[in-house]
Amino acid sequence: MAVRWDYPRLGNRFSPRLIAPKILTGQFLERRHLLQGLTHTAVNVLDTAMVKSFLFACTVAALTCWAPLAQAEMLAKPWVYQIDNQPFEGYVGQNTGFGKNQPIVILIHDWNGLDQYEKMRTNMLSTQGYTVFAIDLYGQGVRPKNTEESKIESGKLYGNLPLMRQRLLAAIAEAKKLPGVDPNRIAAIGYCFGGSAVLELARSGADLDGLVSFHGGLAIPPGQDYKALSSPLLILHGAADPVAPMTQVTELAEALNAVKANFDMDIYGGVRHSFSVWTSDDYDPHADLQSWSALLAFLERHLRSR
Known part of the structure; x- marks a missing residue:
């Protein structure tokens, strides 16, 4: 499972909010917004492109998920x-x-x-x-x-x-x-x-x-x-x-x-x-x-x- 960040558009602004965890599916590949996943995750998938996208999501999480934000906007x-x-x-x-x-x-x-x-x-x-x-x-x-x-x-x-x-x-x-x-x-x-x-x-x-x-x-x-x-x-x-x-x-x-x-x-x-x-x-x-x-x-x- 993975925690994802949703970025609702507010004009030229986007404000991240943490929403409920969900299983990554093929819809993940279609998202254009910044997604973040937890690194300690095991999935069994056959689609190579999805594996790469999943690995990248884990990487993004490790790189940015815990960055201290002065304001979540x-x-x-x-x-x-x-x-x-x-x-x-x-x-x-x-x-x-x-x-x-x-x-x-x-x-x-x-x-x-x-x-x-x-x-x-x-x-x-x-x-x-x-x-x-x-x-x-x-x-x-x-x-x-x-x-x-x-x-x-x-x-x-x-x-x-x-x-x-x-x-x-x-x-x-x-x-x-x-x-x-x-x-x-x-x-x-x-x-x-x-x-x-x-x-x-x-x-x-x-x-x-x-x-x-x-x-x-x-x-x-x-x-x-x-x-x-x-x-x-x-x-x-x-x-x-x-x-x-x-x-x-x-x-x-x-x-x-x-x-x-x-x-x-x-x-x-x-x-x-x-x-x-x-x-x-x-x-x-x-x-x-x-x-x-x-x-x-x-x-x-x-x-x-x-």
């Missing part, structure tokens, strides 16, 4: 902003119970654009008292529907790193305008493509309090280095990642050591690429839990307590 809404007269649509999560002057976390999406995964992570992290801005690097309405479209859209920025940097820095400037934030405390995290974008921010010398890459691409682009890096950096990576293998991990560590960077790497043995993405074949709930805990500790040390 949160803001969660799209946020449209402009870069060079082009609209971009991000997503903001904020627990107003933590008051004003909240530290900001920029969340950078995977190669398939800003979707429910990033929104889920935004909601999870905002329960901790951070204002989270899930940014849009592709443009409003540009949401790849398949692998080929994801390759095309991400390739446009991989092939034009100055444009990627421009959009990243413009989104950071936008985040500083959000209500209830402290514009002087800001960190950035990213997943897969977003993890690669975090490293582009690192190489740009962006003035941030911290940078975290989840299973990102680690290769250093030709002609680039980390001499301008001034922020603490955390790399969360699978040791069996075929996309960014251990040779790239070693090369990155050597490049960071060469400039005496302030960095840490958490490497998860036997774990493949997109270990934190619950719909992925590579999903690993243990690495997901460990990396999320590492993220929270990193933000507490470098962002909240600053």
Whole structure:
């Protein structure tokens, strides 16, 4: 059995309330709201997708269920902003119970654009008292529907790193305008493509309090280095990642050591690429839990307590 949280919509607000436990069924897969389950649960199911969704629910519970909330109400809404007269649509999560002057976390999406995964992570992290801005690097309405479209859209920025940097820095400037934030405390995290974008921010010398890459691409682009890096950096990576293998991990560590960077790497043995993405074949709930805990500790040390 599992305890679930129900988030009734109140305009742009949702307010979690604990409701009676119920057995997880196929309806669980259709829910769009944040679900949390207890970790000590045994179910006998045959549907692989349901197993993954169930494991993710357990993970979410362990990550967020017991987070101390000053007020059980949160803001969660799209946020449209402009870069060079082009609209971009991000997503903001904020627990107003933590008051004003909240530290900001920029969340950078995977190669398939800003979707429910990033929104889920935004909601999870905002329960901790951070204002989270899930940014849009592709443009409003540009949401790849398949692998080929994801390759095309991400390739446009991989092939034009100055444009990627421009959009990243413009989104950071936008985040500083959000209500209830402290514009002087800001960190950035990213997943897969977003993890690669975090490293582009690192190489740009962006003035941030911290940078975290989840299973990102680690290769250093030709002609680039980390001499301008001034922020603490955390790399969360699978040791069996075929996309960014251990040779790239070693090369990155050597490049960071060469400039005496302030960095840490958490490497998860036997774990493949997109270990934190619950719909992925590579999903690993243990690495997901460990990396999320590492993220929270990193933000507490470098962002909240600053």
